[in-house]
Amino acid sequence: MPLLTVDGLRTRYVTRGRALNAVDGVSLDVDRGETVGLVGESGCGKSTLGKTIIRLLDPVEGSIRIGGKEIADLGQYALLPFRRRMQMVFQDPFGSLNPRQTVGRLLTTPLKVHGRGNRAERRRRALDIVSRVGLPAAALDRYPHEFSGGQRQRIGIARALMLEPELIICDEPVSALDLSIQAQILNLLVDLKRDLGLSYLFISHDLSVVRYFADRVLVMYLGRIVESAGHTALWREPRHPYTRALLAAAPLPDPERKRSPVALRGELSSAAAGGCRFRTRCPNAFSRCETEEPVLRTVASGHLAACHLA
Amino acid sequence: MTVPLLEVRDLAVGFPGQVVVHGVSFHIDPGETLALVGESGCGKSITAFALMRLLPPTARVLRGSVLFDGTDLVTASPRVMRGILGKRISLIQQEPMTSLNPVLPVGAQIGEVIRRHEPVSRAAARRRAEELLDLVGIPEPRRRAAEFPHNFSGGMRQRVMIAMAVACQPRLIIADEPTTALDVTIQAQVLDLLDDLREQFDMAVLLITHDLGVVAQWADRATVMYAGRIVEQAPVRPFFRHPRHPYTRGLLGAAVNEAGEAEGGHYTTRRLNEIVGSVASAVGEPGCPFAPRCPDKIPACRAAPPSLEPMPDGSAVACIIAARPEVAHAAADG
Numbered sequence: 001m002p003l004l005t006v007d008g009l010r011t012r013y014v015t016r017g018r019a020l021n022a023v024d025g026v027s028l029d030v031d032r033g034e035t036v037g038l039v040g041e042s043g044c045g046k047s048t049l050g051k052t053i054i055r056l057l058d059p060v061e062g063s064i065r066i067g068g069k070e071i072a073d074l075g076q077y078a079l080l081p082f083r084r085r086m087q088m089v090f091q092d093p094f095g096s097l098n099p100r101q102t103v104g105r106l107l108t109t110p111l112k113v114h115g116r117g118n119r120a121e122r123r124r125r126a127l128d129i130v131s132r133v134g135l136p137a138a139a140l141d142r143y144p145h146e147f148s149g150g151q152r153q154r155i156g157i158a159r160a161l162m163l164e165p166e167l168i169i170c171d172e173p174v175s176a177l178d179l180s181i182q183a184q185i186l187n188l189l190v191d192l193k194r195d196l197g198l199s200y201l202f203i204s205h206d207l208s209v210v211r212y213f214a215d216r217v218l219v220m221y222l223g224r225i226v227e228s229a230g231h232t233a234l235w236r237e238p239r240h241p242y243t244r245a246l247l248a249a250a251p252l253p254d255p256e257r258k259r260s261p262v263a264l265r266g267e268l269s270s271a272a273a274g275g276c277r278f279r280t281r282c283p284n285a286f287s288r289c290e291t292e293e294p295v296l297r298t299v300a301s302g303h304l305a306a307c308h309l310a
Numbered sequence: 311m312t313v314p315l316l317e318v319r320d321l322a323v324g325f326p327g328q329v330v331v332h333g334v335s336f337h338i339d340p341g342e343t344l345a346l347v348g349e350s351g352c353g354k355s356i357t358a359f360a361l362m363r364l365l366p367p368t369a370r371v372l373r374g375s376v377l378f379d380g381t382d383l384v385t386a387s388p389r390v391m392r393g394i395l396g397k398r399i400s401l402i403q404q405e406p407m408t409s410l411n412p413v414l415p416v417g418a419q420i421g422e423v424i425r426r427h428e429p430v431s432r433a434a435a436r437r438r439a440e441e442l443l444d445l446v447g448i449p450e451p452r453r454r455a456a457e458f459p460h461n462f463s464g465g466m467r468q469r470v471m472i473a474m475a476v477a478c479q480p481r482l483i484i485a486d487e488p489t490t491a492l493d494v495t496i497q498a499q500v501l502d503l504l505d506d507l508r509e510q511f512d513m514a515v516l517l518i519t520h521d522l523g524v525v526a527q528w529a530d531r532a533t534v535m536y537a538g539r540i541v542e543q544a545p546v547r548p549f550f551r552h553p554r555h556p557y558t559r560g561l562l563g564a565a566v567n568e569a570g571e572a573e574g575g576h577y578t579t580r581r582l583n584e585i586v587g588s589v590a591s592a593v594g595e596p597g598c599p600f601a602p603r604c605p606d607k608i609p610a611c612r613a614a615p616p617s618l619e620p621m622p623d624g625s626a627v628a629c630i631i632a633a634r635p636e637v638a639h640a641a642a643d644g
Contacts, residue, residue, distance in 0.1 A: 030380035034579075041493035082500055102603075131611050148588050178349035179520065182566035187584060192576045205493065212566035213577055231576060249498040251523030255546040259527055 002029040004053070004086075004167055009062035009072075011045075011052045022048040022159055024223030025062075025298075030167060031209055035193065035200040037082070037214025037231075039207055039246070040159050045223040046203045050169045053201070055079055056087050066167070087160035091172035095154030097144040103155055104140035110162045111270045125162065132195075133188060150181035157188065161196070169201045174209060186213060207250045211235060219243045222277040225296055230302040239305035241282050278306070282310055313512050315340045315481055316361070321374035321384075323353070323360045331357050332538045333374065335618070338482065342517040345546075347522070351589055353538040354518050358484050361516075362399060363391055379481070382484050382533075397427040400475040402504075404487040407467060410459040416470045417443070417455025423477045442473040448502060457638055465496035472504060479511050486518045488581035522565055527551055534558050537589055537599035544625030554625065554632040557600045560585040598629070606631055608610065 011023040020047040030036045039045045051057045053064055055071060064072040071082050090096040097106060109125040111117060117125065123140075130139050133154040144152055153173060160168050169306070174182040192198055204210050210217055215235045219242065220225040227240040238244045245264040252259065264281050276294055277286040277287070286309050296306040314337035323331040331353045338344045346444045348354045359365050361376050362381060363500055376383040378399065395401075403409040411419055416502065421435035429439070436455070444452035446469040459467055466487060475483050475564065485504065489497035505528055508515050517529055525532050525546065532549045534542045534557065542555040563583030566575065575582075587603045595602060597612035610630060619633040620626045627633055 041495065073498045087531065150588060162616065179561055180524070180564050181588065183566075183582035186577070187567070187582050190581070208565075208567045212575055212582075249495040250497070251521070251527040252567065253522040253526045253552055253562065255526045259498065264499075270537065283533055 003032045003034075004028075004030040005063075005065040006053060007051060007063045007065075008061050009049070009064065011048050011057055012060045012167050013048075013091075021060075021223055023052060023059075026223070026225055028086070028218060028225065028228070030199050030201055032166070032199055033193075033197055035119055035213060035215045037210035038203045038220060039205065039210045039215040039217060040220035040244075041205060044220045046220050048207075049220070050088070050171050050201065050203050054086050054169055055083075056081070057089075058122045065254070067072075080114065085165055086150045086169065086252045087163065087165040088155075089168060089170045091161050091175055092146075093149050093156055093176065096156055097152060097159075099144055100141055102141055103135075103158075106132075106144075106155065107159055107162055109181075110159065114163060116163075118138050121153060126158075128261045129158045129161050132161070134184075134194070149177055153177060153181075153185050155190065157192070161192070164196075165198070166289075167199045167201065169203070171203045172205065173202075175204065175206065179194060180211075204292055207246055219246070224277065224306065225304075226278065227305045228306070229305075230295070233300070233303050235301075237300075239299050239303065239310040240278075242278050245281075269293055276306075278307075314338060314378065316516075317377040319360065319375045319377070320355075321357065321360060321367055321376060322372040322458050323356055323386040324372045325366065325369050328539050329372065330369075331360065332615070334535070334538075334540050335374075336515060336540065336606065337512050341483065341508070341512050341514055342530045343505070343517055343528060345525040346427075346516060347520065347525055347532055347534045348535035348587065349520055352535040354535050355486055356518060357500050357535070358486060358518055362395060363403065363483065364401075374445070376473065386616075388418050389524045393427075396423050396480075399482045399484065400480045402468075402471050402475050402483060402485040402488045404490050407459065408432070409471065410467060412459055415456050415458055416462070420455075420474045420477055423474055424529065427478050428499075443470070445507075446473045446475075447499075448473075458500070464492055465500060466494075468492060468500050469503065472500070472507065476507050476511060476513070480513060482514045482516065483508070484516045484518070487520070489524070490519075497524075502529075522561065530610070534561075539599060539615065539628065540550075540559055540626075541600065541619065541628045543627075544621075544623075548623050548625055554621065554627040555600075555629050556604050556606050556632070557585070560603075560605075602627075630632075 009023055009026045010021055013020050013022055026049055040047050048057060050267055052059050062072060063070055065163060066082055066085055069297055098175060106127055107129065108122040111122045126140055127137055135151060135154055153233045170173065174185050202213055206231065212233065214231055216230050218225050219240065223244050227243045248260050276289040277293055279289040294306045294308050296304045299305045299310045316338040319335050320333045321331060322329060329341045332359055346354045360371055364382060417436055417439040420439035424430060424435045424438055434450055440451045442639045443455055446588060448466060448469055461490060462470060484549050489500050489578055518524060529546055531545050538555050542558045553562055564585060584604050591619050598613060598616055601607045601611040615628045616628045618626045
């Protein structure tokens, strides 16, 4: 049984009476010990999906099961035991840490909320975790503003680890960091996964980071998963034209290998009614794409794509 | 030997009590794209803004000169600068939403630039603005010229910025992280457009970026800054094939897809190269600013900041170890 199973999930935002399904019927699994990458451009709904799974947002439809238990319709109190099993690391290491709390307090609060240990035990646990994420013990008595961006991201990761979760949802954890710091954080996440047996849902707009970090990759476009494949299959044989365009557009740090010109037209816009959501930008769109929305179907072993031509 | 379009000599910039750019020298040839690369806080944007005399009020140019077509921009009068900026040197900023006027139609904003520098009628300026919008690939330019910045998407706003920047056919465009706020598919469209226009109008581009992929795909030469100094400068091919400075080597090794890797690395087979510590570790040190993080440092590195030494293959490096003749030649042969 997968650790996390999401089925037919929909999340809706309503602004001025207009409804928009930012997540529009998403199904996915994360197995124990697996890293699933979720890649897409801004506005595709990937962060909304992450926040819905961890129930920071409420879905309007669909199911979220963690270890087989349904949590999509649980109230805040009933959710507590499941919150412990899933934690989140956010993009912005500046905005996601309370500036008025010491790192020690930031880290021990989750334990307090969940009624774990006494004061001394909580402190010991915090000490253990800060050293695991590569920060000095003295960090516990300092405030977030005393740390650099990379160190703050380590604090965010330490906080997510405090309750010994099984799954961590990482929402763009390295996007705000410089390249040299990005490598430090990715290596840390790899080590933690190995040492603690974690699973990750790793959300990023950056294909090269997902390529490096994920075992399996989901490509999202306008609220839907358009392709799902193991990492080697996705890079070698992308089946969806959007995935191919993303791969072609990513600039390689190698002047000897020039990019192929991007065939993609236009920009991400709202979904046109009926038909394939990608058709207005697709170089291969034909009549069927206007009337029939392609479903995510198996195109090769372990490889799914939502395209009539895949 | 071509005469450089822009020549920066020993430019130093400081804020009260702090020097942030420590005497940088570089040049830009007509028609070329020079990438200025570095991580946040390295001084790359401050250097570019100093060229245009657009520094924040508390910052000062401490010494040095910036020769552009025979004029020293550091000492030029405000009147002369007004004649140069927007006409012969123009700027494209990272965030097109904050650099466009939100209450003026985009056509009028482009027309304003034209009328500021050329004696043309309002109607003629408007027609030129529409032609420019067409040139940068905005559909229905006539109708779109009357719309406001908020009616445009991020990529389209950046196209408007480019239209405005090329309006007077400048010799040099300074592009400060022009695509950092954009999605990857849009980034490629915008940089391809800028590159096409560069060729068409024979402009030079100073491309400020932190993205090594952008450097490899769109620049002719790269200049790497670290802690307010240039540490390496090279044409892109040697730059990516055999980087010389330990910082540049570290950066390329820290990238998730290393140059030359067919499939790109994966965490199961390759550990990313880390550069230990952070830029802050060099504050107050007398020697090489990179020494505290450098894997190859020797005691002599702590003596004085190394100067940028020219190398046999046309690149230059500021590292006493990489600049040794035997090391330099071995690198050039390898």
